[in-house]
């Protein structure tokens with residue numbers, strides 16, 4: 001679902017129509033109020049097209065509000081501007097828009113940009129690794145369990161990532177040493193055990209998902 005926030009009815013309807021004929025689901029909104037109303041009761045959209053000159057809150061203010069929100073900050077936004085000067089202003093902002101398009105624009109270009117932003121955002125979504133209640137954000141090096149951040153050292157993080165990438169598979173201590181510490185690491189396999197122990201302490205129920213396979217190594221249950 002793509003939301004089109006645009007107060008000029010003709011343009012709004014044209015955007016929605018163009019998106020729908022290209023195979024997207026789209027919904028038009030006339031201002032920020034309608035946008036936040038829709039956000040609060042419908043599933044989160046995949047993309048928001050946001051006009052800048054709007055009655056009430058303008059596009060800048062709306063973008064800022066979206067990016068401040070935990071729920072909506074990941075929704076990609078394409079800003080739609082009427083003038084080049086506005087475009088410069090948007091670009092100058094640290095607003096977090098994913099792309100900008102200047103009116104009037106050709107529908108082919110418009111669709112190409114929409115597709116490009118959606119492709120990028122889908123790719124980023126794949127940079128989340130999941131295993132039970134665990135979620136690893138590979139771009140930000142963040143780990144959450146049931147949504148709560150877990151503070152890990154870099155090596156603990158790498159060990160956990162290796163386990164989660166291979167969930168259900170037994171990894172030997174030597175494999176883990178080689179993968180996480182590198183070929184040159186001259187250490188004892190006990191180093192792995194120490195990191196597994198601290199991981200189990202820092203994680204809640206996900207800690208018990210890490211199984212010791214006696215005489216071999218470790219595995220995280222799926």
Ligand code: CA
Nearest residue numbers: 007051053054
């Ligand atoms: Ca407008």
